[in-house]
Amino acid sequence: MQLKKPIGGSLAAATCGLLGALPAAPVVAQEAPRWEIDSSLLYYGEDGERVTDVSLMVSARRAFDEDRALDLTLTVDSLTGATPSGAVPASTVQTFTTPSGKDSYTVAAGDAPLDDSFLDTRVALSAHWRAPLGESMRWSAGFSASSEYDYLHLGVDGRLERDFNLKNTTAYVGVAYSQDDMDPVGGAPIPLAPMREVGNLSSKAGNDSKDLTDVLVGVTQVLSRRSLLEVSYSYGSSDGYLNDPYKFLSVVDPVSGAPVPGPAGSGLDLYVYESRPDSRTKQSLFAEWRHAFDRDSMAVNFRYMTDDWGIESATVEARYRWNISDRSWLEPQLRWYTQDAADFYRTVLFEGEALPRHASADYRLADLDAWTVGAKYGHRTDHGEFSVRLGYYRQEADATAGVAVGDLAGFDLVPPLTAVIVQFGYKFQL
Secondary structure, eight states: OOOOOOHHHHHHHHHHHHHHSOOOOOOOOOSSOOEEEEEEEEEEEETTTBOEEEEEEEEEEEESSSSOEEEEEEEEEEEEEEEEOSOOOOSSOEEEEOTTSSOEEEEOTTSOOEEEEEEEEEEEEEEEEEEEOSSSEEEEEEEEEEEOSSEEEEEEEEEEEEEETTTTEEEEEEEEEEEEEEOOTTOOBOTTOBOOOTTOOTTBOOOEEEEEEEEEEEEEEEOSSSEEEEEEEEEEEEEEOOSOTTOEEEEEOTTTOOBOBOSTTSOSBOEEEOBOOSEEEEEEEEEEEEEEOSSOEEEEEEEEEEETTSOEEEEEEEEEEEEOSSSEEEEEEEEEEEEOOOTTBOSOEETTSOOOSOBBOOGGGSEEEEEEEEEEEEEEOSSEEEEEEEEEEEEEEEOOTTTOOGGGGGSOSSOOEEEEEEEEEEEEEO
16 A cells, blocks of 8 residues: 555545535424435546545435434545656666565656555544524534544534524634544655665654644625525644655756666665655635526635645636436536645755755645546436436646756656546435
């Protein structure tokens, strides 16, 4: 198991996403409360035999009255495939030590260095309780937990809502806190330490952890009988071990672009493990407008994010729900994302230059653009509602500025990434 998507960070983001969602539509309790089950099976597959994710999610809601409800969610992810290590291609065969330090693998000349031993299974649970607090206020609280081979996440969150203006305006505030413990395979690498030969773990340390805190405030406003606007602001803080333990950088000759020799006797070229700051603060603004037509509806949202790592990003998304009939609907989706690179992003390091304090070749921190195009189809039956979603994702990064020297000029240092998304869903009541 090697580099994986940041599960703990994803869970913290998901918690904040829950806090930032529009107030749930009131669910009128039946004479006998019933469980509403929402299930989905997701397939995400990257091109070039890279990461594949198969995810099963089952959520259950039991509404006891208009404002009291219990939500439970179980998610199981299975991830396999090859993932970029951060090293760049070379005109010669490259050899790398696996994160465990017990084996090695080679990459052919000219090929992008990928570690194909990526394998993991994640199990995540969350529970939230929602209840009224007087006639115009509501509160909710919950917890989340997830476990992987080398990662444990535990989190709590809470939210308070209040209605104003005859319930046409709702203000809310939410907080979330989590602690993530990491026990990387082979140990957490020492920042900027060189990769060692098989059996030598002197560049590795023990396990580590990080703390994440998120605060969110926002308001939803009914603009008319057909339109609704939500605006929110979020602040997030992370402290602790923020490196990706499975990422490293190539050190190359500043003229030829070729790899330089590594530690004496290792038989390896020189690769150093990444180093990120041990703290990060993020701020974001979000706005979404929803409008209902006579038969159809649409939603458009925008998010701007900035952090103290130097990253600025913007996301624009539009969805249109076309009600084909009383039972069937189709919802096309278009999403565009762009970001500037982190201040410490480096595609490579050059021999002879002083090591920077922080450096990472993780393409997710590079200057990049991404597009998602898709559509979701749903159909209601007498027993429930099923849906299928198809999506196409493409990401392009600009990581060649100042590093296209010698051999490197002939390689695509960060190739475009494309992925296919297929999701099946089914909702029903028990």
